[in-house]
Amino acid sequence: MNIGVVLKRELSGYFATPVAYVFIFIFLVLAGVFTFYVGNFYERQQADLVPFFSFHPWLYLFLIPAISMRLWSEERKSGTLELLMTLPLSRWDIVLGKFLAAWLFAGIALVLTFPIWLTVNFLGHPDNGVILASYIGSWLMAGGFLAIGSCMSALTRSQVVAFVLCGFVTLMFVMAGFPLVLDIVRGWLPLSLVDVIASLSFLTHFNAISRGVLSLQDFLYFISMILAWLFATSIVLDLKKGG
Template sequence: MTGSWRSVWPKGFGAGLMAIYRRELVQDARGLLAYLFAASFVAVSVLLAFQVGGLFEAGRADLAAFFQFHPWLFVVLMPALSMRAWSEESRTGTIETLLSLPVSVPALVLGKFLAAWTLVALMLILTTPLWIGVSLLGPVDHQATLTAYLGSFLLAGAGLAIGMAASAACRSQVMSFITALGVTFIMTAAGLPLIASTLMPILGTSATAAITSISLLDAYAGFERGVIDVDSLIHLLGVSGLGLALAGLWVDNRRGGGR
């Protein structure tokens, strides 16, 4: 079986990446889990916007009440979405076959990540009828709304990358989920004023500033307001890059330092 895979699998980085990407998308399309994730995100995010955020009670045509809950939804959804990436391969025994293919580790990691990120994009696209509905009620700043969607997409990517690293490091899906959930929650909650005010008397100004600087919530805040801040953009992309780099190191270690 392995030999037949080797005979047809492309060897180039780009071709290998696309092969892994298509493989993951096909697996998602054939299973129910991806559909459940998408339906859950759309239902819960819209419900929170109306029931908790008071979307229409604010008296203005914008989606601020919708976007404010995304960081906390992603704290749970992104670890849940990514926990199967490598842990499931270990559980089913397909990890050995996958790592034996003539595809580089970066292509393996990026292929899986981009497939999951594509699912996130589809989840966000499914919420656009809310955007259309609100725009029918009054003038909406479409540029600001599009920027907020971009921020949500980048924030989700950072959460996915953290989850991918946890999945590569943990053979158990449960441990992968718990680890990613803990790290993502800490990196999100670090931006809360309550955290800063609590740590300041204990750690001092410099240490508190260093801890709060990792906040995904702060990096997302500018996008939420419709502003693309370069530092925030670098922060979110940097977290994604670091998470994928760690995932690649752990996957390469399991491969035995191979290709």
């Protein structure tokens, strides 16, 4: 399958440079710092991973743009986009293949946090079902971040601009259920639309999942978020073709 061809090349591209190793290292260090120092993992005296997962949205806010910024900007700048788009591959093969590679990569980084899971199991008797649900929820959320990042990266040939754009847009989505965003729109949007915006919040859906409730609604929310932004990516690529 052609998606597989793109995915394989893209994923091996991550590990061919130090980027992957630096990213994973920083991710693991920060995840640990947040959990143990900011989240007071020990002081809470509770056998769960809430302090670990509750920082993921904030960690993703600047780490995911670092993965996604290169998705299209780098290819556009180095000219390989022209090569890729003139191979007999469909647009979806390319968009999905590249996204899945980035998502798998984020998944690998996430799986490598397993020592924290071992620790909490060593110290007590946590509900591993909740932990599994949280891991899945965190990965789904990473997918949402990455899909937004993919679209932002398709907009520009500058990786820095892609990084900043992605950071901003994802922040808006994380905070969508909070006064920071809602106060801005409340004044001039009908209440029903304000509610729609509030319901788009990453945090609300992630918190539901990380409490151990992997409802179909939250699952569908992240999946449709991903598909919508990938569709937007494909449209942006198409518009750039015409220009």
